[in-house]
Amino acid sequence: MQLIVYLAGQIHDDWREQLRLKAEERNLPIVFKGPQEDHDRSDDIGEAIKGQQPNAEYRDQAASEMNNLRTRIWMEKADVVIALFGEKYRQWNTAMDAAIAIQSNKPLILVRPPALIHPLKELAQRAQVVVETPEQALDALAYVLE
Template sequence: MELLVYLAGEIHSPWREALKEMAKQYELPLVFKGPMEDHDRSDNIGEEIIGKQPNAILKDEAASAINNLRTQIWLNKADVVIALFGENYKQWNTAMDASTAIALGKPLILIRPEKLHHPLKELSNKAQVTVETPEQALKALSYIFES
């Protein structure tokens, strides 16, 4: 059995690559999807598809529509969602993706540092599992495959 894992969370650190590498080391049958990690491509995709926009707000709206399409499709197909809340960036997209996963009935593993416990307590309460590191999230998934 192979699981499709959607990796929600900030795109400015290499946490996804580290988690994917650990999954290979654990020999877990996981396929990973997530948001577009190329920030420039994500910001420009609307104009690439529908053409130049007259201002920055409409450019953002066009990109947002395409990025939301991508996210919605992969969240719907996901068997489980891992959402990482880091300490250095605003986490609006992570919160939105985690909330969508909950609304869709997708199992959610929430990764957040201890210092974010209080602001994320309600979201954490709705997740199946809350951990502090990507490695802990992966260990929770590896338990699924034990005999």
């Protein structure tokens, strides 16, 4: 059995790459997908496909269309979603992706530090698993694959 796991969450550090490496070290049959991790590529993709936009608002809208398409396709193909909430960055995209996972009946593993227990309490109640680190999320997947 191979799992497709959508990794939702901030793109400002290497948590996804670290998780990929740890899964590889453990020989876990997991394919990871997620948002575009190159921030500039993510911001520029609308204009790269649709051409120069008249202003920043339209530029953002064009990029959002492409990024939402990517998210929807990979989230629908995913067997499970890991949504990581960190303490440092605003987490709008993570919250949106977690909500999509819940509405789509995708199993959700919520990763959040203790400082976010209260603000994420309702979301945590809808997740299948709530952990504090990406490594714990990987351990949960390893258990599923036993």
